[in-house]
Amino acid sequence: MNPFPAILRRLAAAAAATTVALLLPAPAPAHAHAVQTAPGTPIRPILSRAEAAPYAAASYLGWSGPYAAPTKDPWHPGPILVTGRPDFVVGASVGVHGATHTTVQAAVNAVFAAGGTGRRYVKILPGTYTGTVFIPAGTPPLTLYGAGRPADVRLEFTVDATITPAAWAALVNPAGQLAEGDPAWPMFQSCATRTSATAGLCATVVWAQSTDLRLRGLTITNTLLDTVDRGTHQALALRTDADRTQVEQVRLIGRQDTFYANANDPDRIARVLVRDSYIEGDTDFVFGRASALFERSRFHLVSTRKPSGGVIFAPSTAPGYPYGFLVRHCWITADEGYLAAAAPTGHLGRAWDQGAGATGYLPGVSPNGQLVIRDSYLGAGFDPVAPWAPAATTARPFAARTDPGRDLDDPAYNRLFEYGNAGPSAGSPA
Missing domain, CATH: 2.160.20.10 (Single-stranded right-handed beta-helix, Pectin lyase-like)
Structure with a gap:
C-alpha cells in the first residue's frame, strides 16, 4: 500500500504537473503512515475533525478591519496572472x-x-x-x-x-x-x-x-x-x-526571521496568502501577526548555521482573534544535519509572545500565537514528542488543553495545533 495518505498523493501529482515541481523537491515518502489522534497530549495537541473544521481558508482570509470588530470581507484570490504588456x-x-x-x-x-x-x-x-x-x-x-x-x-x-x-x-x-x-x-x-x-x-x-x-x-x-x-x-x-498580500512561486531564503508576515497596525487584520513557494531558515523563519494562509509550499529547516533546536513558525496573533497562521497541504522538511542527529531536535514552531519580554506573558493581554498545521507532510528531523518549543520572548513553556470540550482559544494555554498530518515526524506509526 502507498504510505502516503490520499491528500499527499494528490499533492505529489499536482507538483509533478505544475511549476510547484520547480520549487518543491518531492520529499521521500514516510515508511509508515502516522496516525494523529485527538486530543493528543499537552505538549502535542491534535484536533478532532469537528475541531479542525473552522480552520479553513475562508476563516483566515474572510475578515478585515479592527480585531475588536472584524468585518466579513471574503477574499478569494485566484492564481497570479501576468499576461499582457x-x-x-x-x-x-x-x-x-x-x-x-x-x-x-x-x-x-x-x-x-x-x-x-x-x-x-x-x-x-x-x-x-x-x-x-x-x-x-x-x-x-x-x-x-x-x-x-x-x-x-x-x-x-x-x-x-x-x-x-x-x-x-x-x-x-x-x-x-x-x-x-x-x-x-x-x-x-x-x-x-x-x-x-x-x-x-x-x-x-x-x-x-x-x-x-x-x-x-x-x-x-x-x-x-x-x-x-x-x-x-x-x-x-x-x-x-x-492587507491582501499574495505570494506565489517565490523562494524566500535566509536563516533567522526569513519571512515577516506582519500587520503594521497592531489593532487591524492584515491578510497574507502564500502558495506554491519555498521558505528556508533556521530560527522563527516564518513569523508575525498577520492572518496568513500557506498552501502547497515547502518550509525547510537548515542546520548549516544552527545545528540543532531550530524553529520554523512563530506567530504573534492578537489575543482575542482566533486566526493566525494556517498551513495546509504543505511539506515541512529538515536538512541532512537534522536527519543525521542521534535524536531529532527540530521544532515546528513556538509562540512569539511579542512585546511581553518585560512583563512576562499576560493571558488575554499579550499576543498568543495561533497556528494550525493540517493535511501536510512532516519530514524527519523534528521532535515527535514535543514539536513545539517554549515561547520566543518569554520562554513560556508550551502547554495545551486536552480535556473534553476544550476551549481552543483559552488564553491561559498555547494555540498551536495539528490535524491530519503524515510523515516521519507526524507521530507514532500505525
Missing part, C-alpha cells in the same frame, strides 16, 4: 529586452508616481539585483514578477538586525539613491532615525507597506546566511505590513 521592466540595461529601469526600486517609484487605482505590473528580467526594495503605502495595486524560473530572478542583500540604525542607513543608501521626496523616503527615515541600539526588523531585503501586493516568480535572499554565529541575528528576506 507590463507597465515597467527591470533589467541590466535600459532598452535591452524592453528594460525601462535597472533597479527594482526605481520601477516601484515609477509605479507610485503613476498613481491611480488600477493594477500595475513590473516585470523583472533574469539576473541578480542587489539592494533593498521599499514598497510604500499608497502604491497602486502592484504585481511584481520575474521572467523565467524563480531561481533565475534574484533580489539579494546582506543586512543584519544587530547593526545600529546609522549603520543600517549607510548600508542600504550608500550613494544617496534614496532622497527626501522619494516615495520610499518615509520608510527609510523611520528606520534611519530609530533611537534603539539596533536596526531590528528594518533588516530586510524587500519591505512592503502597500495593500493588494502580488509577488510571483522570484527568489528573495538575505545573504547574511552563515556568515554569522548561531546567536540572534535577525536577517529578513521579506517583510509585508499591509
Whole structure:
C-alpha cells in the first residue's frame, strides 16, 4: 500500500504537473503512515475533525478591519496572472529586452508616481539585483514578477538586525539613491532615525507597506546566511505590513526571521496568502501577526548555521482573534544535519509572545500565537514528542488543553495545533 495518505498523493501529482515541481523537491515518502489522534497530549495537541473544521481558508482570509470588530470581507484570490504588456521592466540595461529601469526600486517609484487605482505590473528580467526594495503605502495595486524560473530572478542583500540604525542607513543608501521626496523616503527615515541600539526588523531585503501586493516568480535572499554565529541575528528576506498580500512561486531564503508576515497596525487584520513557494531558515523563519494562509509550499529547516533546536513558525496573533497562521497541504522538511542527529531536535514552531519580554506573558493581554498545521507532510528531523518549543520572548513553556470540550482559544494555554498530518515526524506509526 502507498504510505502516503490520499491528500499527499494528490499533492505529489499536482507538483509533478505544475511549476510547484520547480520549487518543491518531492520529499521521500514516510515508511509508515502516522496516525494523529485527538486530543493528543499537552505538549502535542491534535484536533478532532469537528475541531479542525473552522480552520479553513475562508476563516483566515474572510475578515478585515479592527480585531475588536472584524468585518466579513471574503477574499478569494485566484492564481497570479501576468499576461499582457507590463507597465515597467527591470533589467541590466535600459532598452535591452524592453528594460525601462535597472533597479527594482526605481520601477516601484515609477509605479507610485503613476498613481491611480488600477493594477500595475513590473516585470523583472533574469539576473541578480542587489539592494533593498521599499514598497510604500499608497502604491497602486502592484504585481511584481520575474521572467523565467524563480531561481533565475534574484533580489539579494546582506543586512543584519544587530547593526545600529546609522549603520543600517549607510548600508542600504550608500550613494544617496534614496532622497527626501522619494516615495520610499518615509520608510527609510523611520528606520534611519530609530533611537534603539539596533536596526531590528528594518533588516530586510524587500519591505512592503502597500495593500493588494502580488509577488510571483522570484527568489528573495538575505545573504547574511552563515556568515554569522548561531546567536540572534535577525536577517529578513521579506517583510509585508499591509492587507491582501499574495505570494506565489517565490523562494524566500535566509536563516533567522526569513519571512515577516506582519500587520503594521497592531489593532487591524492584515491578510497574507502564500502558495506554491519555498521558505528556508533556521530560527522563527516564518513569523508575525498577520492572518496568513500557506498552501502547497515547502518550509525547510537548515542546520548549516544552527545545528540543532531550530524553529520554523512563530506567530504573534492578537489575543482575542482566533486566526493566525494556517498551513495546509504543505511539506515541512529538515536538512541532512537534522536527519543525521542521534535524536531529532527540530521544532515546528513556538509562540512569539511579542512585546511581553518585560512583563512576562499576560493571558488575554499579550499576543498568543495561533497556528494550525493540517493535511501536510512532516519530514524527519523534528521532535515527535514535543514539536513545539517554549515561547520566543518569554520562554513560556508550551502547554495545551486536552480535556473534553476544550476551549481552543483559552488564553491561559498555547494555540498551536495539528490535524491530519503524515510523515516521519507526524507521530507514532500505525
